[in-house]
Amino acid sequence: MKCAFCEHRCDLGKGKSFCGMYQEKNGTVVEIFPNRWSTYSASRVESVPFYHAYPGSRSMIIGSAGCNFRCRYCSNGFIACQDPANVQDVMYEFEPEDLVRMAQKLGCHNIVFNVNEPAVSLPSLEAVKHYAGKAMIPMGCLTNGYTTPESTERLAKVFSFIHVGLKGFTDRFYREYVGIRSVEPVLKNIEALSRSCHVEVAFPVIEDVNDHELFDVAAFIAGIREDIPWHVFRLLPEHDMKESVYPNIERINQALASCRDKLHYIYFHNFVGSDWVNTLCPECKQVVVKRFSLGCSGDRLDEFMAPENRCSSCDTPIAMHGTKVSWNARQIRSTGGAKT
Ligand code: SF4
Numbered sequence: 001m002k003c004a005f006c007e008h009r010c011d012l013g014k015g016k017s018f019c020g021m022y023q024e025k026n027g028t029v030v031e032i033f034p035n036r037w038s039t040y041s042a043s044r045v046e047s048v049p050f051y052h053a054y055p056g057s058r059s060m061i062i063g064s065a066g067c068n069f070r071c072r073y074c075s076n077g078f079i080a081c082q083d084p085a086n087v088q089d090v091m092y093e094f095e096p097e098d099l100v101r102m103a104q105k106l107g108c109h110n111i112v113f114n115v116n117e118p119a120v121s122l123p124s125l126e127a128v129k130h131y132a133g134k135a136m137i138p139m140g141c142l143t144n145g146y147t148t149p150e151s152t153e154r155l156a157k158v159f160s161f162i163h164v165g166l167k168g169f170t171d172r173f174y175r176e177y178v179g180i181r182s183v184e185p186v187l188k189n190i191e192a193l194s195r196s197c198h199v200e201v202a203f204p205v206i207e208d209v210n211d212h213e214l215f216d217v218a219a220f221i222a223g224i225r226e227d228i229p230w231h232v233f234r235l236l237p238e239h240d241m242k243e244s245v246y247p248n249i250e251r252i253n254q255a256l257a258s259c260r261d262k263l264h265y266i267y268f269h270n271f272v273g274s275d276w277v278n279t280l281c282p283e284c285k286q287v288v289v290k291r292f293s294l295g296c297s298g299d300r301l302d303e304f305m306a307p308e309n310r311c312s313s314c315d316t317p318i319a320m321h322g323t324k325v326s327w328n329a330r331q332i333r334s335t336g337g338a339k340t
Pocket of ligand 1: 004010021022067120
C-alpha cells in the first residue's frame, strides 16, 4: 500500500518508509508515533519567522520527528534527519486536547508547527486542530511543500498561515541538496496554498549554488501574487555543509534590491544589522512595521504603524493575516481570565 501524505508516495509494504512515520495497518495508512512532540515552547511569531501573520503575538512552537527531505544544511537535523524510532525517548507524549491546554497555559495566541515537516504527523495535527479551533487558537506551520494534492488540501484545513520553504528553483538543486526528484510539486503547492491560506515563502541562499536563482524565484512568486512575503535566509553552514562559506551580504543586498519592483515584501535574515527586517508600504515606501532582529531566530516586533492594516501615511492596505496582537493578550492572570 502506498502512502499519499507526500510526493515520495512510499510503498509501505516494502520495509521502512522515507520519513519513518507511517505504516500500513488493516488496509490503512496510520501514524507509528501519534501525539508525540519534540518540543512545545512559547516564542514570538516573528522568530518563526512569520512577518505578516498576527504580528506581535505569542506562538506555541511545536514539532514532531522525521522529515520527507534530507537537506544537506538542515538546522534541525538532530530530530528531523534521524530515524524517528531512535528519538522516542526524548519526545513528549500529549493528547491533542492537552497540547491545546498547554498553549493556553503558556498564554499563546496561536500554535506553530516548525521543527520538521507537518505532513509526517498530519493526523495528529488534525486532532490538535479540532481542539485548537474550539479554543479559537489559530494554527500555522512551516512546510517543505512536497505534499500530494489531497494532503495539501488537508494541510490547508489545519493551518491558516503557512510558510513554504522553496529551497532552490531547479530539479538539479533539489536532487543534489534535498534528496528529492523535482521542484515542481513545491511550486504547484505554493500556488495552491496561496489560494486558500496566508502564505509566506522562505529561500535559504547558498553561495555559488542557488544565489543566481534569486531573480527567478522573485519572478515566480510575483507571478502568483506580488504581496506574498518572501524571506531570504543567508545559509548558516550546518549539518553536512559545515564547511560552506557564509553568503556575501552585499551581493545579496544588491540582488534583492533589483527584485524590489517585483514583490512588495522582501526580507533578508540570519545576520545582525540587516536592513531588510522592516515592512515598507508598497506605495509610499514608508516603514509601516519596524522589527528588531538578533540575526538568527531572535526577531521581535518593535513598532506597528499600520492601524487597521493600512499605511498610516498614505492609507494603502498592507497584506496581513489577522491584526496586531499584544504579547500578553492571552496571558492567564493569577485571578483568572486574560489580559486585554
Ligand atoms: S509522508 Fe513519509 S511515508 Fe508518506 S510518502 Fe512521505 S516520506 Fe513516505
